[in-house]
Amino acid sequence: MDVLIPFDATAPKTRLGPVLSPSERATFARVMLDDVLAAVRTAGGNPEVLATEAIDSPARVTVDERSLDTVVNHHLDTAHGPVAVVMADLALATPDALSALFDTDGDVVLAPGRGGGTNAIVVRHEDFRVDYHAASIRDHRSIAAEIGARVADVDSYRLGTDVDDPADLAEVLLHGQGAAAGWLREQGFELAVSGGRVGVER
């Protein structure tokens, strides 16, 4: 399975600004990307990073500074066979979770993310195109229905958890199995429980 991994190399993870400096955010985004790349490869995927600017990586990287939708749909335009699109900040993704995604039948297979996002998708229908604006999971279901594509959902907490906000770092510490959790601990982050809520402190 060809797997596209869009990556914002320019200003990654700005919503983590309250807890990480710009250079830390850049490093953390790269650590998460490398975790996702490793999990994709172990699951049998053939990854290609679509980066907004050049990055130093042993992975196959294509630089394209156009918008997320434009870049992904350009690849779908020219694809032969199934294509997956997996977000670069799925720090909880495991090979098992990705294998379940790749192995699920359907013209369009969707892994919903919290807040209406589409954290991962498999496209096996030549007319399907992405639209990653807010509540994209709803839009992707509509687009699939319009072209008569069979939709399947993958029910995965690991794929459903993308890392955008400081609260998401608690998820990485609790459930991460890759380098991102270790990196956070090296930077001094640990779980903090306050008023029944779980967050992080440094």
Added chain:
Amino acid sequence: MDVLIPFDATAPKTRLGPVLSPSERATFARVMLDDVLAAVRTAGGNPEVLATEAIDSPARVTVDERSLDTVVNHHLDTAHGPVAVVMADLALATPDALSALFDTDGDVVLAPGRGGGTNAIVVRHEDFRVDYHAASIRDHRSIAAEIGARVADVDSYRLGTDVDDPADLAEVLLHGQGAAAGWLREQGFELAVSGGRVGVER
């Protein structure tokens, strides 16, 4: 599988106070409970509601006003065979998701919830007891390790999404397949997209 469903009938869903009145919260909590009961039964489970006070329900209800841990552990003390504990606010739970939980091998099977919670659990080890304080998923892993119980995780977005905060209502509108989503729509709730975030408005 015997399935315990703890239910706060006294002051349910207080964190939804910004968007629902006390009587609406009581009704919504009951609608979610009924969704969970239906999904548990379809998945082959034998549910028993553990309620803090009497409720009018065709389900089997045991009233016990003691703390959550005390009530659940009292049942584990006297259990013969496997017991599941499923939270009453899993409005996204489907029979498929619950079947996956019930069918996963392990002395202790955990379905993590967002923020370190344990949204559902199957106990097949006579020495295991619950501790539902914050970051309970970590504590449950520790308790299982101490008694030599084999732990398995269930990777489910549906079981991982409990409904506590107003933002969680968007998850119900986006992904709910039971009566809770319909009830919210009847009360005038709909998805609202603001600044790239998805929430609800009424």
